[in-house]
Amino acid sequence: MTATADPSASTSRKSLAQQLELDxxxxxxxxxxxxxxxxxxxxxxxxxxxxxxxxxxxxxxxxxxxxxxxxxxxxxxxxxxxxxxxxxxxxxxxxxxxxxxxxxxxxxxxxxxxxxxxxxxxxxxxxxxxxxxxxxxxxxxxxxxxxxxxxxxxxxxxxxxxxxxxxxxxxxxxxxxxxxxxxxGTLGETASWVVGVLAAIAAVLALVSARRNKIRHEFPVKPMWAEFVMGVIVVAAILGFVAVLNAYDIPFNRLKQMFAAAGQTMPEGYTAGYGLPISVLVLILVAVAMTVVALxxxxxxxxxxxxxxxxxxxxxxxxxxxxxxxxxxxxxxxxxxxxxxxxxxxxxxxxxxxxxxxxxxxxxxxxxxxxxxxxxxxxxxxxxxxxxxxxxxxxxxxxxxxxxxxxxxxxxxxxxxxxxxxxxxxxxxxxx
Structure with a gap:
């Protein structure tokens, strides 16, 4: 008996990959x-x-x-x-x-x-x-x-x-x-969270806008569950990245110097994370701008x-x-x-x-x-x-x-x- 591949299974797999637009x-x-x-x-x-x-x-x-x-x-x-x-x-x-x-x-x-x-x-x-x-x-x-x-x-x-x-x-x-x-030059923990949340909101809005444009022009769109999963992954990646950078604490001596330069006394047990570097923020802005230019x-x-x-x-x-x-x-x-x-x-x-x-x-x-x-x-x-x-x-x-x-x-x-x-x-x- 000769084994044959099921063409319907292959077609369904291919169509699923196409629907999800997987790169x-x-x-x-x-x-x-x-x-x-x-x-x-x-x-x-x-x-x-x-x-x-x-x-x-x-x-x-x-x-x-x-x-x-x-x-x-x-x-x-x-x-x-x-x-x-x-x-x-x-x-x-x-x-x-x-x-x-x-x-x-x-x-x-x-x-x-x-x-x-x-x-x-x-x-x-x-x-x-x-x-x-x-x-x-x-x-x-x-x-x-x-x-x-x-x-x-x-x-x-x-x-x-x-x-x-x-x-x-x-x-x-x-x-x-x-x-x-x-x-x-870093934003600090609070400002980094603000930027991260705004970036996550912008990413979700971009996904929603892209889906609406495809529907308006009668292009095929991903299943709703796939769009939702993609949104969750993007938001988790953005907020996770911010959390990791905030977790890197500024060294004690550097904190003391920062408070001294501001003419203040550092509270006992005070700690603070670096947060998002300004240079990384510059890269993000460049990436967004260049992507918009390209597309x-x-x-x-x-x-x-x-x-x-x-x-x-x-x-x-x-x-x-x-x-x-x-x-x-x-x-x-x-x-x-x-x-x-x-x-x-x-x-x-x-x-x-x-x-x-x-x-x-x-x-x-x-x-x-x-x-x-x-x-x-x-x-x-x-x-x-x-x-x-x-x-x-x-x-x-x-x-x-x-x-x-x-x-x-x-x-x-x-x-x-x-x-x-x-x-x-x-x-x-x-x-x-």
């Missing part, structure tokens, strides 16, 4: 991330998944994750940007010199003035956007391959930053500026249309050359924003800041599902990719793996991730 690649990434964290937690004797390490892990991820969101757009348009690490260094140098030399010495602004931080940040962001636009112009209008333009930028901007500071480490940076670095704006649609078929996009009236300039300018702007976070976390500008970040950023985008052939990529995937990369490096450091071997492992993981992505897309019949 199996994303689920696989989340599963791999969870297994990675559990493995390191086991090998570090229970020290990896602690509030302290999770707090440090998040603030270490922010800089690369911010740039990874911009790299998604660059790669989707079939380009690459190898200069982001060096561009970060130049923007950091500009901001450091603005804070310590230009404003205090040449413009008479006293150190500690509230004007210093915003002026320095604007200078860094404009520097990044301008350099990015120039590189985009070379790629878009002069048709120089982005690999060559940004490879040159990798060498040029790293050394421009060196000359701006005369090769010196510049610091300490402005106290207000340092608030964007993480440890020196809800003409600019985002043009980016994916150009990446999918550049010739067809140009024939349809899209100015692909100007689009390239805008994409690289946005990438430069985000590199400047990452420079704010990275230098604020260090509390000074160092000439080696951002070294090899270009590779980490590209790896995060690719591991997150951005196709190097262009046309495909997600913002949330890139951020998850950055988190996986940082978790891998942090975990290996905690189990005393030396730096050269860490780089070997990261390189192998990158190649393996691209291979898995190729196999996955072939199974789906996607040619990218």
């Amino acid at each position: 199996m690649r994303l689920i696989g990434m989340i599963g791999a991330f969870v297994l990675l964290c559990l493995g390191f937690h086991l090998f570090t004797g229970g020290n990896f998944l602690t509030p302290r390490n999770i707090f440090n892990l998040t603030i270490q991820t922010v800089s690369v994750a911010i740039m990874a969101t911009g790299m998604v757009f660059v790669i989707v348009t079939r380009n690459i940007d190898l200069s982001v690490g060096s561009l970060l260094a130049t923007c950091s140098a500009v901001m450091a010199m603005t804070q310590t030399v230009i404003l205090p010495q040449f413009m008479g602004v006293p150190l500690g003035s509230l004007v210093i931080a915003p002026v320095a940040i604007v200078a860094g962001l404009l520097t990044g956007a301008l350099i990015g636009a120039v590189q985009g112009w070379l790629v878009g209008y002069l048709a120089i391959p982005s690999f060559i333009v940004t490879l040159g930028g990798l060498l040029v901007w790293r050394n421009v930053g060196w000359y701006l500071t005369n090769g010196q480490t510049i610091g300490p940076l402005d106290p207000t500026f340092q608030l964007f670095g993480g440890t020196n 809800k704006t003409r600019f985002g649609r043009y980016i994916f249309a150009t990446g999918g078929n550049p010739d067809a996009a140009e024939l349809s009236g899209i100015n692909t050359r100007l689009l390239t300039v805008k994409v690289f300018a946005l990438m430069g702007f985000l590199a400047g924003l990452s420079a704010v976070v990275a230098s604020a976390r260090l509390t000074f500008h160092s000439n080696d800041i951002g070294t090899l970040d270009e590779l980490r950023v590209i790896a995060a985008a690719v591991i997150g599902g951005t196709a190097l052939a262009g046309g495909i990529g997600t913002i949330y995937g890139a951020i998850l990719g950055a988190l996986i990369m940082q978790s891998l490096q942090s975990g290996m450091a905690m189990v005393n793996v030396d730096s050269p071997f860490q780089n070997i492992v990261v390189g192998l993981v990158l190649v393996f991730a691209v291979f898995i992505d190729i196999v996955y897309r072939k199974r789906l019949g996607v040619k990218k």
Whole structure:
């Protein structure tokens, strides 16, 4: 007797997966991330998944994750940007010199003035956007391959930053500026809960709005129970994340210094958690903004249309050359924003800041599902990719793996991730 598969069962399974709109690649990434964290937690004797390490892990991820969101757009348009690490260094140098030399010495602004931080940040962001636009112009209008333009930028901007500071480490940076670095700038427990609850409400409203839009346009929707489960998972993830960060207590001596600086006496037995770092809040805002740009704006649609078929996009009236300039300018702007976070976390500008970040950023985008052939990529995937990369490096450091071997492992993981992505897309019949 020959055994035969039940086609109805296969059809029902397939239809259920389609109804739930499951992104199996994303689920696989989340599963791999969870297994990675559990493995390191086991090998570090229970020290990896602690509030302290999770707090440090998040603030270490922010800089690369911010740039990874911009790299998604660059790669989707079939380009690459190898200069982001060096561009970060130049923007950091500009901001450091603005804070310590230009404003205090040449413009008479006293150190500690509230004007210093915003002026320095604007200078860094404009520097990044301008350099990015120039590189985009070379790629878009002069048709120089982005690999060559940004490879040159990798060498040029790293050394421009060196000359701006005369090769010196510049610091300490402005106290207000340092608030964007993480440890020196957090919301505290109460404000973090407020932000968490508001974020949870916004997430639920977004799910409800998306469902209503699908119904209005007569698109298929998930079963109501699936939407409910998704909402519960999202809310639990947001509030759980806030709870973990609030559980990391500020050290006793630091609390005493904070009360002393405010001219107060610390109550006996008083404790307080760090809460949500300002830098993580910046990343969340960037992620939301970039997702809206990708999914809800003409600019985002043009980016994916150009990446999918550049010739067809140009024939349809899209100015692909100007689009390239805008994409690289946005990438430069985000590199400047990452420079704010990275230098604020260090509390000074160092000439080696951002070294090899270009590779980490590209790896995060690719591991997150951005196709190097262009046309495909997600913002949330890139951020998850950055988190996986940082978790891998942090975990290996905690189990005393030396730096050269860490780089070997990261390189192998990158190649393996691209291979898995190729196999996955072939199974789906996607040619990218």
